[in-house]
Amino acid sequence: MNGIGERIRELRKKRGLTLQALGERIGLSSSYLSQVENSRANVTLETLQAIAFELSVHVVDLFPVDDITQVSIMRSSDRRSYRFKDVGTEHLLFGSNRTALQVAVIELPVGATYPVADSHPGDEFTYVLVGKLCIRLGEDLRYELDTGDIIYYRSTLPHRWENPGPEPVRFMVVNTPASF
Numbered sequence: 001m002n003g004i005g006e007r008i009r010e011l012r013k014k015r016g017l018t019l020q021a022l023g024e025r026i027g028l029s030s031s032y033l034s035q036v037e038n039s040r041a042n043v044t045l046e047t048l049q050a051i052a053f054e055l056s057v058h059v060v061d062l063f064p065v066d067d068i069t070q071v072s073i074m075r076s077s078d079r080r081s082y083r084f085k086d087v088g089t090e091h092l093l094f095g096s097n098r099t100a101l102q103v104a105v106i107e108l109p110v111g112a113t114y115p116v117a118d119s120h121p122g123d124e125f126t127y128v129l130v131g132k133l134c135i136r137l138g139e140d141l142r143y144e145l146d147t148g149d150i151i152y153y154r155s156t157l158p159h160r161w162e163n164p165g166p167e168p169v170r171f172m173v174v175n176t177p178a179s180f
Helices: 004-014 019-026 030-037 045-054
Strands: 080-084 088-094 102-108 123-130 133-137 141-145 150-154 159-162 169-176
Touching: 004 030, 019 030, 019 045, 102 159, 123 133, 141 150
Parallel strands: none
Antiparallel strands: 080 088, 088 102, 102 169, 123 150, 123 169, 133 141, 133 159
16 A cells, blocks of 8 residues: 555645544544554555545545546446346446546336435435436435436435336436445
């Protein structure tokens, strides 16, 4: 993990935080954080997530820029698609564990409901390309969207989609950080 410690130090100092202040916020000692910054200690993904959260960045931003591909192309022949049991299809347009962004297009036939509510860290938006879409957020929130409508939400809210319309619906989902 060369370079991660240096990147953490750079971002911490940029935000005017001492090792002690950052450590107090995430429940780690300043001596351990010093070892992380000097590449003398192993760090878990959970710790990286806590550090990233306190530094107001995504985990991927803790990796040195040289380690991250700056440009990526996803050829249509290379896209992954997933069928949900008799419910619809998801086409992963872009996303990987090396990026902070994930993009998918989901198609639901008339009357279909995305199988389970999902929640994960980050931010997400849904853009209706064609049709009518109902999105459920948490236990009580329900929104009806038409072609061209966009909804943004924190993806920590459990969310799922339904097609209440008279035709199949096709919508784009963009979330960050990439969750799969």
